[in-house]
Amino acid sequence: MADTKERKLPAPAISPETQAYWDAAGKGKLLVKKCTACGEAHHYPRPICPFCFSDKTEWTEASGKGTIYSFSVMRRAPVPYAMAYVTLAEGPRMVTNIVDCDFDKLKCDQPVKLVFKPTDGGPPLPMFTPA
Amino acid sequence: MSIKGKAYIAGIYEHPTRLAKDLSLAQIHAEVAKGALEDAGLTKDDVDGYFCAGDAPGLGPMSMVEYMGLKVRHVDSTDTGGSSYVLHVGHAAEAIAAGKCKVALITLAGRPRAEGMATGTVPRSRGGTPTPDEPFEFPYGPTVVNMYAMCAMRHMHEFGTTSEQLAWIKVAASHHAQYNPHALLKDVVTVEDVVNSPMISDPLHRLDCCVITDGGGAIVVVAPEIAAKLKQPKIKLLGASEFIKTQMGGKVDLTYSGARFTGAAAFAEAGVKPADIKYASIYDSFTITVLMQLEDLGFCEKGQGGRFVADGNLISGTGKLPFNTDGGGLCSNHPANRGGLTKVLEAVRQLRGEAHPKVQVKNCDLAIAHGTGGSLGLRHGSATVILERE
Numbered sequence: 244m245a246d247t248k249e250r251k252l253p254a255p256a257i258s259p260e261t262q263a264y265w266d267a268a269g270k271g272k273l274l275v276k277k278c279t280a281c282g283e284a285h286h287y288p289r290p291i292c293p294f295c296f297s298d299k300t301e302w303t304e305a306s307g308k309g310t311i312y313s314f315s316v317m318r319r320a321p322v323p324y325a326m327a328y329v330t331l332a333e334g335p336r337m338v339t340n341i342v343d344c345d346f347d348k349l350k351c352d353q354p355v356k357l358v359f360k361p362t363d364g365g366p367p368l369p370m371f372t373p374a
Numbered sequence: 375m376s377i378k379g380k381a382y383i384a385g386i387y388e389h390p391t392r393l394a395k396d397l398s399l400a401q402i403h404a405e406v407a408k409g410a411l412e413d414a415g416l417t418k419d420d421v422d423g424y425f426c427a428g429d430a431p432g433l434g435p436m437s438m439v440e441y442m443g444l445k446v447r448h449v450d451s452t453d454t455g456g457s458s459y460v461l462h463v464g465h466a467a468e469a470i471a472a473g474k475c476k477v478a479l480i481t482l483a484g485r486p487r488a489e490g491m492a493t494g495t496v497p498r499s500r501g502g503t504p505t506p507d508e509p510f511e512f513p514y515g516p517t518v519v520n521m522y523a524m525c526a527m528r529h530m531h532e533f534g535t536t537s538e539q540l541a542w543i544k545v546a547a548s549h550h551a552q553y554n555p556h557a558l559l560k561d562v563v564t565v566e567d568v569v570n571s572p573m574i575s576d577p578l579h580r581l582d583c584c585v586i587t588d589g590g591g592a593i594v595v596v597a598p599e600i601a602a603k604l605k606q607p608k609i610k611l612l613g614a615s616e617f618i619k620t621q622m623g624g625k626v627d628l629t630y631s632g633a634r635f636t637g638a639a640a641f642a643e644a645g646v647k648p649a650d651i652k653y654a655s656i657y658d659s660f661t662i663t664v665l666m667q668l669e670d671l672g673f674c675e676k677g678q679g680g681r682f683v684a685d686g687n688l689i690s691g692t693g694k695l696p697f698n699t700d701g702g703g704l705c706s707n708h709p710a711n712r713g714g715l716t717k718v719l720e721a722v723r724q725l726r727g728e729a730h731p732k733v734q735v736k737n738c739d740l741a742i743a744h745g746t747g748g749s750l751g752l753r754h755g756s757a758t759v760i761l762e763r764e
Contacts, residue, residue, distance in 0.1 A: 256509045258509070283623070286623070287511075320495070320515070328628070337624065340515070
């Protein structure tokens with residue numbers, strides 16, 4: 244059983260356009276940007292929709308539910324970790340880690356739920372664990 | 375306007391080194407430039423177009439044009455990672471067709487091995503102003519190998535591809551590398567050797583990965599009237615295409631690469647089909663890279679790549695599609711962690727009939743070279759060229 248306990252996570256570099264995302268992460272919420280013009284949600288968040296180029300995008304709170312699209316356990320790291328793409332219930336797939344689990348039992352399309360892990364001096368990172 | 379028939383590859387050179395402790399980065403660029411110009415029968419004063427990518431020191435063309443004492447009227451430093459140099463061949467042809475230059479020099483060099491770079495297994499931040507994706511990726515620990523591994527994991531999940539099938543790609547490369555005196559890994563390996571090598575990041579083993587080497591290479595692309603006066607066999611560019619594939623705002627699909635688009639476009643421009651290709655240089659940062667590109671370029675149906683590469687089908691002399699007959703990035707050379715340029719070099723050797731006799735494809739008159747740069751699992755550039763011996 245490996246988890247992120249000993250792994251030091253670097254703080255994300257925060258820019259003005261993503262400040263709200265990280266402020267919400269600090270409160271245990273995952274935000275997804277949604278475009279009110281075309282209705283599409285996207286990730287990573289941008290002020291201008293990457294699908295229709297409208298600037299009418301707004302922050303919405305994700306349910307925290309998702310499935311593993313793909314993953315890989317980095318065995319050669321000092322503390323092995325599971326890199327992953329998770330497909331959010333809201334649609335977008337995001338780069339993340341799967342934590343607090345037996346890495347050898349992970350599978351594509353497996354349901355997962357949101358957790359947050361602290362970083363080194365920055366806001367916590369949204370990650371996922373088997374649901 | 376098409377570039378078909380508008381430009382020829384007249385000179386090539388691959389640096390023999392795989393560990394360049396005593397060479398500077400600029401020096402390697404200049405040595406490969408000199409080698410390719412001599413191969414073409416041209417001099418540096420003939421060069422009027424210069425192409426390089428992010429591996430070049432300083433401000434790319436400005437630093438290297440000065441260092442090499444060039445006088446050029448056209449430069450292009452488009453950087454799409456390891457695919458840059460395949461893309462540069464296409465851009466050079468465009469520039470030549472537009473009358474912007476007649477002799478285009480493309481160089482690549484790097485020293486990741488001498489510098490002790492942890493190429494594939496440590497997350498890398500580019501430093502400076504973060505890219506927009508960086509806060510949402512870098513803290514999670516994306517590396518070169520684990521992001522390609524995620525493509526392999528999903529491919530296995532959707533199509534039933536196996537580690538043994540992927541291993542056949544390394545096996546084929548090793549069969550070719552045994553004849554290349556400069557190859558870093560010259561030993562022939564078996565499927566068992568590959569799947570029993572240490573797991574780096576599931577499902578990719580150590581032998582699913584390419585080598586890390588220093589060195590470089592260069593290509594000289596010339597106008598038809600220049601090619602007509604030179605001694606080398608005439609290698610004509612028939613088609614070229616490039617594409618950037620991204621995460622598409624969260625609609626990322628790891629099962630295909632940009633080769634789906636560049637292959638279709640390059641084949642259409644060339645007026646040939648995958649079945650016409652006698653030799654294929656396919657970017658081989660990892661075994662999964664090759665498998666996905668073969669599918670996407672149209673050599674087999676999507677999802678059938680595992681069956682296509684199995685049982686030695688990529689081995690020259692026995693397989694249906696001889697690939698990377700120099701040993702490729704998987705066994706011979708992956709200079710600067712950028713394997714696109716050497717893909718073009720071996721395609722040209724095959725078309726000239728200059729490959730090692732043990733791996734030379736008979737009557738090799740049509741070849742493809744394809745590059746992937748960046749990260750197949752995050753965002754990548756693809757570039758394809760189709761070349762013909764005239």
